[in-house]
Amino acid sequence: MKQITELATPFASISSDETFFGDDLPWLKSLRLKARTQFNNAGLPAKKEEDWKYTSLRPFARQQFNHGAKTQPLSVEQCNDYALLDDAYRFVIIDGVFSAELSKIDGLQAGLIIRPLSEAVDLIQPHLGQQVELTKPGFTALNTMMMSEGMAVTVDSNVKIEKTIELLVINSGESANLATHLRHVIVLADNSEATIIEHYLGLNADSSFTNTVTEVILAESAQLKHYKLQQESSKAFHIATLAAKQAAKSQWTTNSISLGAKLARNDVHTQLLGEQSHVVMDGLYLVDNDQHVDFHTRIDHTVANTTSDELYKGILNGNSHGVFNGKVMVHKDAQKTDANQQNHNLLLSRGCEIDTKPEMEIYADDVKCGHGSTVGQINADHLFFLRSRGLDEVSARSLLTYAFTADVLDRIDSELIRTALANVVEQRLPKPSI
DSSP states (O other), X not given: OOOOOSSOOSHHHHHHHSXXXXXXXXXXXXXXXXXXXXXXXXXXXXXXXXXXXXXXXXHHHHOOOBOOOOOOOOOHHHHHHHSSOSSSEEEEEETTEEEEEEEEOSSOOTTEEEEEGGGOHHHHTTTTTSSSOSSSSSHHHHHHHHOOBOEEEEEOTTOBOOSOEEEEEEEOSSSTTEEEEEEEEEEEOTTOEEEEEEEEEESSSSXXXXXXXXXXXXXXXXXXXXXXXXXXXXXOEXXXXXXXXXXXXXXXXXXEEEOOOSEEEEEEEEEEOSTTOEEEEEEEEEEOTTOEEEEEEEEEEOSSSOEEEEEEEEEEOTTOEXXXXXXXXXOTTOTTOEEEEEEEEEEOSSSOEEEEEEEEEEXXXXXXXXXXXXXXXXXXXXXXXXXXXXXOHHXXXXXXXXXXXXXXXXXXXXXXXHHHHHHHHHHTSOOOOO
């Protein structure tokens, strides 16, 4: 029986009228039709859904989005300014369209493939849609039926990629209320290593919608360091899913930093499917004014002898609203699990609000698990100490606020990436007087 959604949108009809890559491939066309059927039945999630209890999509549902981009060409110099790293492989998407001219994916290291998703269907067929579920109400089905571009990355066995791969997604602002639906697939074969940054940037203050899904597949002993920086317009909507499956002895380090958007929702999920697999799942969110950020994380320990370490921190100001819901699931056969989960929040104003819900479901009896959450304000004694040493109040608050972020940033082992991300974070902090 068809479920009547509370939030009506035109996405399904737009999907049926548009032409997408892979429409000539039966398997991909079937996947899109399955997603459209699911979206028609379930629609967008309402607040009665437990996972969306603290995040209302009504402002999103009222917004009319444009799916036809008028791309404004950017220069190489501009792109270099926007990118986080100079010496990196770079894959550039502007207004939902891959830019070969601005990308730097020539002369790739042997064993590495980086291609636009629309040109890599032969590579992605065994993996596309295997790390995410279409059955829940939400944006995965929407992304699957309307995905128009993305990045496909594969690394061969026993290959260590020396350069970082930066995915630079830019909304130029030339197309008002632009919606883009991006799907990225990252596959690391056994005993391979890579570092990837997803960087989402808005160039003006207009409304937009970025709907992105990243699927990660790590074979035995593969190692992926994955970073994400989201700094779009304060009127933008950013909905993202990052889902991984990890084989034995694989290691995944992921760090998500969310700075922009009117509404940002990030779902981060991994399944530890092989013994001695390990995940480090970190995040940082800084929001101000009327911004809303929502992080939902899930770590599934499905077998014995797996480990996880999770640290999320939030800084809220103005009338902003933050949500953290982290779940660690220890299945009944997952003996010797070692899991730690922490969420800490700093409130800088009376008008901001945080809903934090760290969770652990444990069905094994030989485990070492712990979780915690804190909410607080700037310590008055620390502030007084810095003021007494000659700092003005804004400078003192900025220093203490940055110190709060240090735990998350310091866990980034690459000095180059850590410095680049720290510089961006500093720009969002209270500005010292001159």
